[in-house]
Amino acid sequence: MILLDSNIIIYSLSPRFQQVREFLKGKSVFCSVISKTEVLGYSKLSQNELNGFVKLFDALPIDHCFPSTRTFAPVIKILLKPF
Structure with missing residues (x-):
């Protein structure tokens, strides 16, 4: 199976x-629900x-799974730091 990125969806x-x-x-x-959004x-x-x-989205299987918050915790900490 091929996961389509939002840019590929747009180009298609x-x-x-x-x-x-x-x-x-x-x-x-x-595609992911994130790409659809x-x-x-x-x-x-x-x-x-x-x-x-x-x-297209009506015909395309949509993955609604999200990685756990733990996966994104390091990124979230960086994004929430004041500049």
């Missing part, structure tokens, strides 16, 4: 990147783009 619907669609055709793919949360999506992504 662009007419300029047909090679992305060709590469993914027939492969077992999925990133793509659908972009404020400058046109209505046509939004409709295309919604259709």
